[in-house]
Amino acid sequence: NLLAVNERRHETILYMPLALSIRDLRETIVERLEAVYDNTDHYASFQHVYGTKTTEEHRPTYIQLQAKSESIPKYILVTEKIRDYISCENCRKRRCVYSNKSLTDDEQNDYQQALESYSYSCGAPIFPDDHYLKEVIFVRLQINCDSPIEILYYSSRKAGNYPICYHCGNSDNLITPPQSLKERFKQIYPLCEICQESGRNFYTKGAVKTNNKSTKHSKK
Ligand SMILES: [Zn+2]
Ligand SMILES: [Zn+2]
Structure with missing residues (x-):
């Protein structure tokens, strides 16, 4: 094991600074990068790409831009x-x-x-x-x-276009929404029996405002 670069000058051995440290530096960088990025299976190891021509393609900020665009x-x-x-x-x-x-x-x-x-x-x-x-x-x-x-x-x-369950996309066994739900929401999206059995509910939008006069009156 080599000493850290900053400690070498204290030893009796004379290191060839340029020739050794570049290779050393490379190894150190490889080691540290791999330690950091090992869990991301997307990126090739630094060892693997070192010295090869790289592109901007997989730079994280670039990927984000792409995803947006x-x-x-x-x-x-x-x-x-x-x-x-x-x-x-x-x-x-x-x-x-x-x-x-x-x-x-x-x-x-x-x-x-x-x-x-x-x-x-x-x-x-x-x-x-x-x-x-x-x-x-x-x-x-x-x-x-x-x-x-x-x-x-x-x-x-x-x-x-035909009606399909909002959750699973199935067109079979769609349930008729109950009247009570129809009174409360402008939009009720289809739900199938299987999804209902697995605990899903009708997906709804546009809650109908109940015309409660007492609240209007209290607003003076
Ligand atoms: Zn799919
Ligand atoms: Zn379903």
Whole structure:
């Protein structure tokens, strides 16, 4: 074991500072980096990449920027821009497919072809990185198989839309919401028997304000 660089001058051995310390330094850096980053399986070991040409691609701040820029432009995330529904090959949930404009025939064909060529799963893009439609047709990327059905799905009038359970995406055995719930909420999303049995409830939005006159009067 070599002494730390700052202690070597106290010894009788003469070290060749440049030749030794660069290699040493490298080892020390490798050791420490690996100690720090060992738990992240994403990054290649420093030992492995040392001396190879690196890119910005996997720098954490860059990844964050990418993740943000990959999300769909806000103006596209609206019901009217839903062009299709796509099913995840893992969880089978239907996810909405958006595009700013209606697809041209060519785009439609290429889209269909892509669907046949590539499998889709929640959180992944539909197209490979070099596909031109990746700038035209979008799915949400900030989801995974645990995510419920998109709210916008339920207001979409795009052909092929049918009611599915908000939690699991199933279309079978949907429960009729009780009248009491209908009176309390403007939006009630479908719930299936299986999800209810496993303890899930109707997902609701827009609580109806009860027209309580006494509270109005007390507000003077
Ligand atoms: Zn999924
Ligand atoms: Zn369900």
